[in-house]
Ligand SMILES: CC[C@H](O)CC(=O)C(=O)O
C-alpha cells in the first residue's frame with residue numbers, strides 16, 4: 056500500500072541536468088536512472104532537453120538523443136513514477152506536448168518568464184485536455200515582488216495549473232525572500248505551491264526548507280546536484296533531511312543514495328560544485344542555464360566568464376536571449392583591447 060506523503064518530489068536531473076552535460080543523455084543512461092528512481096519510489100521524474108521540449112537547436116544546444124526517445128525509454132522503465140515533461144511556449148509546441156502525452160508522459164510543466172504567464176494559457180489548457188497533471192513554472196521568480204508573483208501565479212491557476220512553482224532559476228533567492236513569496240502564494244491561491252531551487256549561493260536546501268515551512272508541498276531536486284549551474288536542491292540529501300524532520304516523501308533513502316552514487320555520479324562530466332562561475336550566477340541573478348554558454352563565449356573571446364555573467368545580470372538578460380551572451384563577450388573583448 057502507498058503511504059500518504061506530505062511532500063511530493065520531482066526529480067529533475069534527467070531534464071535540468073541536461074544543461075550540465077550539454078544535452079548528451081543516452082537512452083541507456085535514462086533507462087538506468089529512471090528504473091532506479093522508480094525503484095526508490097520517486098513520484099515524478101522529469102525528462103526532456105534542458106530547455107524543454109523542442110529545445111534541441113543551434114540556439115540552445117543540440118541533444119545527442121532525440122528527447123522523445125528518452126521520454127519513451129523513461130516511460131518503459133517505470134511502473135510507479137510518473138514522467139513529467141517541461142515545455143517553454145515558443146520553444147516547444149502543442150504538437151510536442153501531444154507527442155509526449157502519446158508516449159505516456161503524464162505531467163506537463165509549462166514554464167514562462169515570471170512576467171509572462173499569459174503565454175502559458177493554451178499549453179496548460181491543452182495539457183489538461185490530454186488528461187495530464189499540469190504545472191505552471193514561473194522562472195526567474197527572484198526578479199519580481201511577491202505581489203507581481205501572485206498576479207502571474209493566479210493567471211496560471213486560472214488556465215488550469217494544478218500546481219504553481221516559484222522557480223529560482225538563478226539560485227539568487229535568500230530564505231526570507233522565498234518565505235515571503237510562498238506565503239503570499241499560499242494565501243492567494245487554492246492550488247498546490249511548488250519550489251524549484253538552484254544551489255549557486257549554497258542556499259538551495261535552506262530555501263527549500265523555508266518554502267516547505269510556508270506551505271509548499273511540491274519540491275524539485277536533482278540527484279547528485281545534476282542540474283544547471285551548481286545544480287538544484289540535492290535530492291538524496293533532501294530525502295535524508297526531510298526524514299530527520301519526520302516529513303514523509305515516500306522515497307527510500309538508501310535506494311536514492313545508491314542511485315546517486317552508482318548511476319548518476321558516473322554520468323557527471325565534472326563534479327557539481329559551487330565554483331567562481333556558478334557562484335557568480337547566484338550573485339548576479341543570472342539564469343543557471345547560461346553557464347556553459349558563457350564558458351564557451353569566454354573561451355572564444357578570451358575574456359572571463361565571470362565578467363560576462365556580471366554584465367548579463369546588469370542587463371537583466373533572460374531565457375530566450377542566449378544570443379546576447381556572445382554579444383556581451385565580444386563587447387568585453389573589444390573593451391579589454393582598447394583599455395590596454
Ligand atoms: C531553460 C529552462 C530552465 O532550465 C528551466 C529551469 O529549470 C529553471 O528556470 O530553473
Ligand SMILES: [Mn+2]
Nearest residue numbers: 071224282283
Ligand atoms: Mn532549473
